[in-house]
Amino acid sequence: MVRTASTMMPLGTSAPDFSLPDTDGETISLSDFRDNKALLVIFMCNHCPYVKHVAEQLKLLTDEYMQHGVGIVAINSNDIEKYPDDNLEAMTQEKADRGYAFPYALDEDQSVAIAYGAACTPDFFLFGADHKLTYRGQLDGSRPKTDLPVTGADLRAALDETLAGRTPPQDQKPSIGCNIKWKPGNEPGYFNPAGIS
DSSP, X not given: OOXXXXXXXXXXXXXXXXXXXXXXXXXXXXXXXXXXSEEEEEEOOSSOHHHHHHHHHHHHHHHHHHTTTEEEEEEEXXXXXXXXXXXXXXXXXXXXXXXXXXXXXXXXXXXXXXXXXXXXXXXXXXXXXXXXXXXEEOSOSOOTTSSOOOOOHHHHHHHHHHHTTOOOOSOOOOOEEEEOOOOTTOOOTTOOTTOOO
16 A cells, blocks of 8 residues: 555546446446536545545445535446456446445446546545636545544535635645555656655
């Protein structure tokens, strides 16, 4: 496990396109979310302790904000050959076990993660109705093995501002988690194998 921070895509960036298979046998594309009031793209996986740490709050938060018109998609970009716990069958089981209502898609060639500059799990990208980036950063300040409760405070505040048509504060703290497990030769230029201290 390499502790990694998100790359902090420039605010205002248009959401990169994607078209990926999900656990329900559907193809999930950016265009599926054209009528939503906002779009939250979450890069995550099954086995990461950082994702497990926030999973319960992730379920609560996503259920709540999907009712307010937010489109949500989770994308797993890990190397499933080296990490079979993250393969599509395991993703299907994870979604069922957690009760996630959002689609959970597999980015097997890792091209979507690279397009988004995704670096860690979990990594959050929030876009407005126009699919322009309004927030990229942490769910909240809690981390595994800390006493801070998982509240989703940072992402919730950004969602509320975005849904109200306002711009969330520019001072956003990066998400931190396990590095995306890159296939050999796929490592993007921003990947730091030493991680952060």
